[in-house]
Amino acid sequence: MARFTVNAPVETDQPTIAVDQDPAAPLVVGRHRFRLEVVDDSGNRSLPDEVVVIVADTERPTAVLRAPASVSAGRAFTLDGSRSFDVGGGKVKQYVFTYLGPAT
Ligand SMILES: [Ca+2]
Numbered sequence: 001m002a003r004f005t006v007n008a009p010v011e012t013d014q015p016t017i018a019v020d021q022d023p024a025a026p027l028v029v030g031r032h033r034f035r036l037e038v039v040d041d042s043g044n045r046s047l048p049d050e051v052v053v054i055v056a057d058t059e060r061p062t063a064v065l066r067a068p069a070s071v072s073a074g075r076a077f078t079l080d081g082s083r084s085f086d087v088g089g090g091k092v093k094q095y096v097f098t099y100l101g102p103a104t
Contacts, residue, residue, distance in 0.1 A: 004034075027055045029089045059088030 001020040002010045010017065021027060032053050038046045064083040071077040081095045 026089065029055050029057045031055075055089065057086070057088040057090035059086075059090075061086035061090070061092050 001018040002012075003020050003022060004010060019027075032055060033050055034053060035048045035050045037048045062085055063081065064085070066080040066083065068077050079097055081097070084092050084095070086092050
């Protein structure tokens with residue numbers, strides 16, 4: 001495993017390497033480029049090969065709705081979704097509030 005930082009080559013004699021991610025600073029959602037160069041046992045260095053890896057947020061967010069337990073008739077009140085949160089590298093960008101009618 002290795003923690004990669006931009007433009008800091010990681011050298012190894014192994015043909016595969018795990019990209020270890022810092023939980024506090026993981027790769028952000030989006031496109032990320034990686035490069036491989038190989039060196040033979042005579043010291044000859046290859047041309048680079050590059051790939052793009054897409055880091056995607058595939059995990060659904062969690063809605064948390066708060067409201068006052070009771071309000072005065074005829075008065076405005078606030079529905080609060082600010083404690084909603086996302087996991088998987090994304091963030092909440094839209095709140096969809098719906099009135100469902102009288103509760104029984
Ligand atoms: Ca998400």
